[in-house]
Amino acid sequence: MFFWSLVLIAVGIFSSFIYGRSRIKLNSKKQGTKSKSLPNYYAQYVLMWCLFPALIVYFSWAIFQEQIIQNIVISNFEFIEGAVYNEGLLLAEIRNVANNPSFADGKSIEIINAASHYSSLRQISQISFYTSIIIIMLLGALYASQKLKPEFHAQHTIEKYIQYILIFCSSVAIFTTIGIVFSLIFESLRFFAEVSIFEFLFSTEWYPFIPIREGQTAAEGSFGAVPIFAGTFLVMVVAMCVAVPLGLLTAIYLAEYASQRVRKIVKPLLEILAGIPTIVYGFFAFVSVAPFVKAFGQSIGIDASPTSALAAGMVMGVMIIPFISSLSDDVINSVPQSLREASLGIGANKAETIKKVILPAALPGIVGAFLLAISRAIGETMIVVVAAGTAPNLTGNPFENVTTVTVQIVVALIGDQEFDNPRTLSAFALGLVLFVITLFLNIIALQIVKRYRERYE
């Protein structure tokens, strides 16, 4: 359906353009005056009036059609008294029967009726969709063609429209943020209506079970997220323990010691490390590092679980190395040369210059880089999903199984997504926490880096 409507719109674009061009030429010939703008601008004017209203109709139809049809079908459904219906399943069944008549065997008469109702509504919707698009395009073109007079400044109008389009493009970023904030807050509020915010933030029991039957108390879940936050923190600390020394020393070596040739070879290699998808790191952690950690733990007498904070954290640290090294590299390079020369000039050697002059001077920038790296580590998902496990352990032992915020979000949303229970909604509350923390870290880091840059520029 939508392919042919695209073809329809393309035809509309093409013909409106041709029409606008020839029409203005004709009009200006009739009046014997030259048009104020080039014919192409008039053509573009007609085109825009033809295209944009049609696109709005197109998208609103695409978005709302299915929902409206489903609502009508459900509201007309002949519910049998006493029977219990699940709306989602019912709809799925109706749709299946409508799309595939062979599924109708053995289905109850109400469902078959609803299915035929559904398909007839779809047909009506399709026909009216095409007619409304054609009518909208014709109306738009008609409105525009009335303005096709030689004294009309088509170019000015077009340029104004282009400005609007550009402004719309730039505001997509704002809409995205608003969308994120609202969807997180809205669903989180639903979650906190059932689970108190204090329990969520300060309780140490995380059993995201939900009662299957009404009034079942044995499986009452509890949503204390402290073990999750602790697990996230533990994995992050392990990751930073790997990434900070390696990343920082690599950056120092590349910025201060390495020859041009080494830099040229190593920097792209580190970029490769940065460009590897995180699921690949997850595989690596699962297949190579986790068994190694388990074996190592056993050899020193610690019973390590097959998925551990240490394995996930180490691999995550490797993932962050290029991030830290390239940021620190920039920071170290922007320390003014004069500081370096002054230090070397009074007889300090390179290591002393780096340790006593460059690093202190670059410290704010490096701290900013660390904060960004921490926010990266907290938000990282796939490595921990594959390698850290799902058990909410409140422990400081990196050989044990821990879970993180991102893992719990994934666990809560895999499988059935019924939005009426706290288990699913907890993902949004955890997402909100994650979003706030990373945003906070980020703003601080960017402030620090900015202030640092200003100091030396």
Add this chain to the structure above:
Amino acid sequence: MNNSIAKEKIISLRKKRSLEDMRFKYYGFTAMCLSLAVLVFLLYTIFSKGYTAFQKTIVLLEVDYNQEVLKLTPDSSDEDMEKGKFFRVKKQAIENFFPDLSKSDIKLVKKLFSINVDKEIKDYFLDNPEVINTKQQIWVTAHSDVDQLLKGNSRRDVPEDRRKLNDIQLSYVDQLVEENRVKQVFNNFFFTKADSRHPEIAGVAGSFMGSLFTLFTVFILSFPIAIGASVYLEEFAPKNRITELIEVNISNLAAVPSIVFGLLGLGVLLNVFGLPRSTPLVGGSVLALMTLPTIIIACRASLKAVPPSIKEGALAVGATKTQAVFHHVVPLALPGTLTGTIIGLAQALGETAPLIMIGMIAFIPNIPTGLTEPSAALPVQIYLWVESAERGFQEKSAAAIMVILIFLFMMNAIAVFLRNRFERKW
């Protein structure tokens, strides 16, 4: 006397200091080498675990296409042939696979073959209908357990109850190897089939197409919007609060964890707008929003790189600002913007978490053909295979990683090529 002691002290101090300098340099060098060693080890792990997935094990099976067993005649129509009783032919072939098999043995033998064998026997017949009433030697796909054993991925020296194949089956496999009735060939299924519950017939074709459709959506959405936004911010935007707000927004969005974008897709695109779940359309939209900041930042850099004299020249000869920008600045910045977009797409290709959130993790056993069809994506497929308990999927996940890395490498190569070929230094 005093002088020489001082001298010695100075010399020893200098030695110590230069030793320290050396040591520090050595630390840096070691750190760098360690980072690179991890990269090498990572690639080595993937290659060594994954290269076997490009081969599959096939077994020589003698099939008797007897017309009575098949319930067909030589002049049956094509339609009838489709309905032939091929499962009976297969059953017979397996019963006669080794001489004198007991009933329980037959069950064991049956487990040496892939579930796909029925289809292979049928397809062979449909391709060559003249083989009716003859005995044919056909190479058919072996079960993943046999495949893994022969590739050396599963060990045979563990106790029987921890093995997939028991001792009798092992002896069968050994007999097959001895009689040369089993061999390894190129695994075409890996590139032509979608996901499956059975490792031996699972492939990346479905998830690859899903990834292509997703990337297509990302490109269609993010490229025009990113160019529009960066042109506005670079060339037209007045210096005011709103512009600043947009800029802060973009730089903050760039650091939002990808999983939060997944929640956005779930909460807004699926729940509010009711777009179809598990489809490349939704996945692509989410990833487009996610990569937008990256692409905008790259586009702005390349717009900034066009010297102002070009725009001023256009303005001087009477072009309006819009004309100057769209006729002169944007075309010159296009290679740079394309490079930035490709790098953004490469980022989107490897992204897994948002796709899981919007349901692209569902098991999809067929190859998608459109944007609004449920489909998998390469990184999610890798995740599914890594998590799978079945041994045979592990090599598949490593091989799928190779596919995705090659794909990424090619995208980056194109970006570098575009940059070197078209980008002008002013």
